[in-house]
Amino acid sequence: MTSNPLEELHMTTHPAFGKMLDDLIRDAGGPGFIWQLAVLAACLLVAWPLARLIVKRLEMRHAGSSFALRFAAASLERAMFPLFGWLLVMAARFGLEPMMSISVLRLALVPLFGITFLYFAFYILRRVLSGNGQLHGMLLLVEKVLTTLVWAAMALYVLGLLWDVVYWMDGVRFSIGGKQKISLADTLVAAVWILLTVLVAMWFGSWLEERLMRSTGLDSNLKVVLTRLSKALLLLVSLLLSLSLVGIDLTVLSVFGGALGVGLGLGLQKIASNYISGFIILLDRSVKLGDQITVDKYTGIVSQIRTRYTVVRNGDGETLVPNEQLVAQAVQNHSFSNTNVRVATRVQADYAADPEKVLALLVEAASDIPRLLKDPAPSAFLVLFADNGIEYELAGYIADPQNGKLGVQSALNRAIWRKFKENGISIPYPQREVRVLGPIAADGAEARQKDGYETLLPADATQAGGQGGAG
Structure with a gap:
């Protein structure tokens, strides 16, 4: 006859856990109780300066980070005091256990360990959910749920009811796919393992992303590709590993995989197309971060290349362009072969004005614009003999297209107007004559x-x- 290991653990450990409060009440008022309080206070007093020393180093390390990363580091800093307190109280407990009762120290270990676990969990959650420098909207909800569960588990542990609850959950069983039966306790353990492995994978992915983005020997597009692939592989491996650890047969996922494939082929083909197009853009380097592009009716600087869309930023805000549109349609990349962007404006001058003088004045007007590059130098061209005057074009290059082109064009037009006015050159405009005939x-x-x-x-x-x- 085989026995349930969880039941044996319940029968052997529950009496010891149940006596925690009884031992505390029995020792209350005795000399041993006072000594335990003194030892506990001494451990916490020693833990405080040790924690402050580590906290100061962490604050100096994260001083120049973003708000989201400093917010995550704050949880790690708060975990230092309960961590050192737990370590010192644990050492005092094992050192004093042969000589005296340790009910107070055993009880103090529970909240110290629980609070330390919470703050470390908050740190990992905030690092994972704020890897891009912004706080995630679900972070507050997840922290509240996790805090409630941890404090409930600590209360059940102190009251001696934790293993009773676990033993009851182990008796509630249901089947998966009609073949394999699992209990509610197995489901909870599986959820914990999946959560832990996914968080570790996401945290390692964020750490790897920071390392790759700081690398100077890799192309920006290659950095994004490696980051996306590493995160996807880490998540997949973590999910498969966590399911294997809890004893779930991975063949039960075959039905889900088939349904997912059908969904990608039918209802999710646009999403799949945008996802694949994003990797094509990153690999063939047709569009890179910082390029100024024109696609459809949108012109701006490529600020982000995401899984489903590309962010194009201009003076009016940010436009989310689907990646499929960048692959299937014609895209004008103003900085494909050169990071400098051309800025041009056109103006007409009267036929009476000397074209050579006008061209010289245009180049002189462009020399006063600070954002225009000196090399290549601005140049002026005679473009067209129009109906009302001669049309000229003045063009130059800027090295900071992310700041917009409209300001440079406005400065060029104002400088041209001033030069023409100073030199008596008129800008023609259409004129019409009206003749009134006899009645x-x-x-x-x-x-x-x-x-x-x-x-x-x-x-x-x-x-x-x-x-x-x-x-």
């Missing part, structure tokens, strides 16, 4: 002019209109 045409019809055009009306219609007006 009677040669064929007897009356000519009326309206909005610069002549309209011929029969004489009888003119007379009828005159009679109606007289009436």
